[in-house]
Amino acid sequence: MELADFCSTSRVMVVAGKGGVGKTTVTATIAVAAARAGRNVLIVEVEGKSGLTAAFDLPTLRYDEIDLAEGIRARSLTPDEALIEYLVDHGMRRISKRLAASGALDVVATAVPGMRDILVLGKIKQLEQRREADLILVDAPAAGHAVTFLMSPAGLLDAVRVGPVRKQAQDVVEMLRDGARCQVLLVTVPEETPMNELIDTAFALEDRVGIQLGPVVVNACAPEPPGPRDLGDEPEAAAIEAALAWARNRWSLQQAQIARLATRLPLPQIQLPNLATAAITRHDVDTLAAIFTTAVGSL
Amino acid sequence: MTVDQLLDRAVVICCGTGGVGKTTTAAAIALEAARRGRRACVVTIDPAKRLANTLGLTELSDTPTEIARERWDPAGESSGLLFALMLDTKSTFDRVIARYAGDPEQAARILDNRFYRNISGAIGGTQEYMAMEKLHELHADGNFDFVVIDTPPTRHALDFVDAPARLLRLLDNRVFRLLMMPTRAYLKVASVAVQGFLRTVARVVGRDVIDDVVAFFRAFEGMEAGFRERAESVQRLIADPATAFVLITTPRRDAVDEADYFARRLIDHKLEIDAMIVNRVHPSFTETPSAQLVERAATLAADPDLARRYLVLAELQDTVEREHAELQRVVDRLGDTSVAMVPLLSSDVHDLPSLRAVGHELFADGPSEPGDAARRA
Numbered sequence: 001m002e003l004a005d006f007c008s009t010s011r012v013m014v015v016a017g018k019g020g021v022g023k024t025t026v027t028a029t030i031a032v033a034a035a036r037a038g039r040n041v042l043i044v045e046v047e048g049k050s051g052l053t054a055a056f057d058l059p060t061l062r063y064d065e066i067d068l069a070e071g072i073r074a075r076s077l078t079p080d081e082a083l084i085e086y087l088v089d090h091g092m093r094r095i096s097k098r099l100a101a102s103g104a105l106d107v108v109a110t111a112v113p114g115m116r117d118i119l120v121l122g123k124i125k126q127l128e129q130r131r132e133a134d135l136i137l138v139d140a141p142a143a144g145h146a147v148t149f150l151m152s153p154a155g156l157l158d159a160v161r162v163g164p165v166r167k168q169a170q171d172v173v174e175m176l177r178d179g180a181r182c183q184v185l186l187v188t189v190p191e192e193t194p195m196n197e198l199i200d201t202a203f204a205l206e207d208r209v210g211i212q213l214g215p216v217v218v219n220a221c222a223p224e225p226p227g228p229r230d231l232g233d234e235p236e237a238a239a240i241e242a243a244l245a246w247a248r249n250r251w252s253l254q255q256a257q258i259a260r261l262a263t264r265l266p267l268p269q270i271q272l273p274n275l276a277t278a279a280i281t282r283h284d285v286d287t288l289a290a291i292f293t294t295a296v297g298s299l
Numbered sequence: 300m301t302v303d304q305l306l307d308r309a310v311v312i313c314c315g316t317g318g319v320g321k322t323t324t325a326a327a328i329a330l331e332a333a334r335r336g337r338r339a340c341v342v343t344i345d346p347a348k349r350l351a352n353t354l355g356l357t358e359l360s361d362t363p364t365e366i367a368r369e370r371w372d373p374a375g376e377s378s379g380l381l382f383a384l385m386l387d388t389k390s391t392f393d394r395v396i397a398r399y400a401g402d403p404e405q406a407a408r409i410l411d412n413r414f415y416r417n418i419s420g421a422i423g424g425t426q427e428y429m430a431m432e433k434l435h436e437l438h439a440d441g442n443f444d445f446v447v448i449d450t451p452p453t454r455h456a457l458d459f460v461d462a463p464a465r466l467l468r469l470l471d472n473r474v475f476r477l478l479m480m481p482t483r484a485y486l487k488v489a490s491v492a493v494q495g496f497l498r499t500v501a502r503v504v505g506r507d508v509i510d511d512v513v514a515f516f517r518a519f520e521g522m523e524a525g526f527r528e529r530a531e532s533v534q535r536l537i538a539d540p541a542t543a544f545v546l547i548t549t550p551r552r553d554a555v556d557e558a559d560y561f562a563r564r565l566i567d568h569k570l571e572i573d574a575m576i577v578n579r580v581h582p583s584f585t586e587t588p589s590a591q592l593v594e595r596a597a598t599l600a601a602d603p604d605l606a607r608r609y610l611v612l613a614e615l616q617d618t619v620e621r622e623h624a625e626l627q628r629v630v631d632r633l634g635d636t637s638v639a640m641v642p643l644l645s646s647d648v649h650d651l652p653s654l655r656a657v658g659h660e661l662f663a664d665g666p667s668e669p670g671d672a673a674r675r676a
Contacts, residue, residue: 019317020553051553092502112417112504162505192647193349194318225611226604234605236592236612239585243612246582253645276614279552 003293004037007135010183011128012175013214014138016146016201017187018194022219022272024052025280025288026187027139029272032289033296034135035071042133043074046120046149047141055280069282073133079116082123090164112160114152121153122168125175128182140184147204150176150184150211179212187217188261190254199264215299216267218258220274224251270295301663302574302639306332308543310438310536311447314565315547316557320578320641321449322350323648324547326383327657329447330371333379334658337445340382340437344430344451349647350383353654359385363437371651382443384433389416391429391436399525408518414511415518426451431533438536543573548629550580550622559629566632575638576661577626581618582642589617 013030017023031041045052045061053061056068061076068074087096127136140146153172160166175181184205188198198216205211225247231237262269272291275284305311305328313325322345329341340363343350351359354366363382371381393410400406409415430448437446501509536542544565548558558575565572585592592613599606630638641660648654 020551112508115504160504160508163502165504197347226608229604229608231605231608236585236587236595236609239587240608240612242584243615244608246584247611247615249645250643276618 001296001299002037003033003296004039006296006299007034007037007039009214010179010181010212011131011134012124012136012138012182014140014146014150014182014184014211015187016140016184017217018197021187021189021194023187024139025055025285026185026217026219026272027137028052028055028280028285029288029292030185031072031135031137032069032285033292034137035069036289036293039071039134041072041135041137042127043068043072043137043139044124044127045074045076045139046078047139047145052139055282055285057282077120077123079119082119086119086122086168112156112165114148114156115165117149117152118156118165118169118172121149121172121176125168125172128175146184147201147208150205150209154209177210183212183214185214185217186267187219189220190218190257190261192257195257195261199261202265202267213267215270215296216261216265218261218269218271221258221271222247222251222254222274268299270299300637300639301661302545302576302637303662304637305543305545305574306335306337306445306662308573309444309446309541310434310539311445311543311545312434312537313447313449313545313547314561315450316554316561319547319549319554321345321547323353323654323657324545324576324578324641324661325447325449326350326353327648327654327661328545329383329445330381330651330654331658331662332445332447333381334372334377336377336379338380338382338443339445339447340384340443342384342386342430342433342437342446342448344386344426344449346385351385353648353650354381354383355651356383359383361385361387361390363442366651371655380443386426386430386433388426388429391433395429395432395526395529396522399522399529401521405518405522409515412511412515412518414508414515431537432529435529435533435536538570544570546572546575546629546633547578548575548626549578550626552621552625555625555629559632562629562632572633572636575629575633575636576641577638578641579643580640581615581622583616583619585612585616587616589613589620592616 015023015027015030017026027043031043034041042065043052052074053059053068058066058068061074063076063078063081065073065075084096087093124136124138127133141149153169153176156169157166157173160169186198186202188194202213202216206213225244227248228241228244231240234240258269258271270292272288272295275287277284311325311328313321313328315321322343325343326341329339332339341350343359348358351357355370356364356366361384363384366381366383368375368377368381372379396409396415397403397406400409427450430450434446434448437443546558546561546565548554562572592609596606596609596613599609626638630636639661641657644653644656646653648657
């Protein structure tokens, strides 16, 4: 599949995965790949500081959009700010600031579970409907919470029987269940626990949210190490052989996990390499974007 | 370094971000305490069944389940006990309500309230608070002399430190207090602002939501004093010298950042960190710095395969160096706190022997068992 076509499969892509699997790196990677394919991209970060901007040498994201790179804009989205905007949009400008300042959102959010999530998802839906970008990438909350986050609107439909919030929830549910408008890309690393969580999350999202799942991104894959070789009296011979034996063991464990994932979860996989760097730089993201584009090409 | 001093405490609280092996580490600590004759209970907040399965159980419930001694002490050397339970926030909260309610009718009114049902499961800080409540309950009931707990895997996990205070703050919230006025009076007495607020909320989410909230706070009247007292008692337990804090992390930069954040917050709260446990540490196979290995590889143009092998060693060594540098930041902050390292294991901890292998990395002079070393990657 051409990357441009991949980017057109849905206007909203939610990138989700357990903490520490490189969700934010994958979000940046897809954004750069999509921008190179001529799409204009908006990244929406929904759970506080993600470090997304660090690779682009920019300060932390805020509610107002910034230009992250050519063809890529980015912003954060918090429930409090979304609530104020919602109230202003619904003719309640006068009360909005005071309501937010008084901690009233806590009261409302407690009274109506999923209220925070619906405010954020409602705003994403609005961005989607206004065609704010060709592709909206949502850097989602960590895996377990991602399910709750995406299930909130359906749950809210049960709890709230009237009013604009119900309407909002209905609209969001409609978007989430429409594969042409929204899909989820799950990210994992090739290790046992993260993969188990990914499999659980995938089934929960499909069964309980009814959301379309895109390919699974297996991040931080190690390349196959070379086999044994007699290194004679090379000074580091013993250390090299011990390191390689260790690396070969890790690699076979990784391959077993990747194979297990393919059996348990019949979704296409995109593998990204482990860059083994301290912090992801713009150059790393460009490298990953090229690999991502090639991998999508062979889907 | 080992962290044996933890085994002398009455309560061990494991802190750390998600995915660093907190649940497994907590279980390994409890297992070792039981092996040394303590009546130990491990409390997990992780809803996954992994801990249950590791301990040889099919599932865990909200009441302590005993792990049969022959499973964890086949030689019959220990006089200790090993129990495990999984925190159920809602049922713990239900019991708190039942304890402080003036009468069963008041308790029932609260437990049936829709707003309460939301609050008890979802509100920020409830899980943290109930974890501490459970800890207090287990510590106080005298059946255990060693309780280990892992904290929720969120950045806000440390909220348990002020979770009791937070719940009280919620109850003290201005809006809440106004809502707590008797129904008929509140619209009369309440200021224009509050009326506006109520009308707005009703417009957005519907009138019945407001009715639930008002009913909840009316039902709650008279219980604050009991709550306050309990919250203070929980806070005393957290600050007690018999309570130990363990910071759990991996050497990855993001995990270390979080660990450092936790360390600062605990220090801010004047709580001492008693040990740090670092899971998933990469092994080092050479003393040679990675930069030198890379240089050597660069001279091997005639044998690219050998160069490649040098680069594999160099990359692993570079990882080791980076891990070391990352950890040093927290180690410096913690002063002379003991730090134990657990190597990257070749598989997840699935059973008691592998849990024991983790304990073997953490504690000194525990008898070694055949296969411990083989389990390490």
